[in-house]
Amino acid sequence: SQKIEQNSEALNIQEGKTATLTCNYTNYSPAYLQWYRQDPGRGPVFLLLIRENEKEKRKERLKVTFDTTLKQSLFHITASQPADSATYLCALDTGGFKTIFGAGTRLFVKA
Amino acid sequence: DTGVSQNPRHKITKRGQNVTFRCDPISEHNRLYWYRQTLGQGPEFLTYFQNEAQLEKSRLLSDRFSAERPKGSFSTLEIQRTEQGDSAMYLCASSPDVEEVTHQETQYFGPGTRLLVL
Numbered sequence: 276s277q278k279i280e281q282n283s284e285a286l287n288i289q290e291g292k293t294a295t296l297t298c299n300y301t302n303y304s305p306a307y308l309q310w311y312r313q314d315p316g317r318g319p320v321f322l323l324l325i326r327e328n329e330k331e332k333r334k335e336r337l338k339v340t341f342d343t344t345l346k347q348s349l350f351h352i353t354a355s356q357p358a359d360s361a362t363y364l365c366a367l368d369t370g371g372f373k374t375i376f377g378a379g380t381r382l383f384v385k386a
Numbered sequence: 387d388t389g390v391s392q393n394p395r396h397k398i399t400k401r402g403q404n405v406t407f408r409c410d411p412i413s414e415h416n417r418l419y420w421y422r423q424t425l426g427q428g429p430e431f432l433t434y435f436q437n438e439a440q441l442e443k444s445r446l447l448s449d450r451f452s453a454e455r456p457k458g459s460f461s462t463l464e465i466q467r468t469e470q471g472d473s474a475m476y477l478c479a480s481s482p483d484v485e486e487v488t489h490q491e492t493q494y495f496g497p498g499t500r501l502l503v504l
Contacts, residue, residue: 279428307491318390318477318495319429364428368491372417372442376428 278302279377281365287383288355296350296380298365308341309366310350313379319364323350355384388412390496392478398502399468406464407499411480418461419493420453421477422446429477435461436483468503475500 280299288294298308307326311319325332325341325348332339338351352359362379369375391410399405411418416437421429432451434442437458447453450468455461465472479493 309491311495316498316500318479318498319493321492321494324491366428372419372434372436373431373444374419374491374493375431376421378426378428 279365279367279375281363281377282380283378285381285383287385290356290384290386292355294352294355294359294382294384296363296365296382298348298350298377300346300365300367303367303369304343305367306370307368308339308348309368309374310337310339310348311364311366311376313362313364315362319376322363352382355382357384357386360384390478390480390494392476392496392499394499395497396500396502398504400504401468401470403468404464404466405468405501406462407476407478407501409461409463409478409496411460411478412494413459414482415480415494416458416483417481418455419479419481420461420463421479423475423477423498424473432463465501468501470503473501473503 278301309324310322313319323339325339327343336353340349360383362381364379365377367375393408418435420432423429431444432447433453435455438455450466453463475498477498479495481493
């Protein structure tokens with residue numbers, strides 16, 4: 276079955292540094308991959324989508340890469356701010372209507 | 387507010403009782419999803435509707451769970467004979483139909499209904 280792995284440990288970084296989160300997957304070749312942000316007690320919020328034929332996508336301080344050979348996506352937040360502290364979820368397309376989410380990585384940005 | 391709304395936001399019930407949750411998607415979205423999320427985990431897919439048709443169901447959705455979207459607008463998720471293991475956040479999401487190419491795969495989530503079964 277499809278499996279998604281994200282850093283299980285929380286990531287603690289200093290304000291202004293770049294945060295890098297990892298998403299690895301197995302047993303599938305998704306047409307696209309998405310990243311969502313989730314704050315405590317709230318639903319996930321869409322951030323970026325990257326397709327299998329795209330290597331990199333950017334949106335303001337966010338950058339996502341997608342390596343279909345390694346079956347890995349990296350999510351970067353540059354010039355991080357305390358307001359970026361949240362859980363970041365990776366989500367895979369399965370070719371049907373079902374989306375599979377990773378467990379998420381908690382990011383803490385210290386002022 | 388034109389986002390996805392869910393009611394109630396919180397529900398406490400006793401084991402064995404039935405509960406029903408409601409989701410109102412973004413009005414022009416034809417696709418509607420239900421997920422369950424437990425602490426420290428990502429959302430787990432439960433079921434999907436295209437308009438009023440339920441097109442996909444997860445094996446997680448036991449016979450105690452039923453979902454409807456009778457007029458292709460709002461949806462309800464009912465859990466019968468609740469068990470303590472049903473305690474979780476239940477999330478609803480909606481997305482535009484496939485004819486709308488831009489962000490067709492993006493899902494817009496509601497705030498969730500947190501269920502606690504005692």
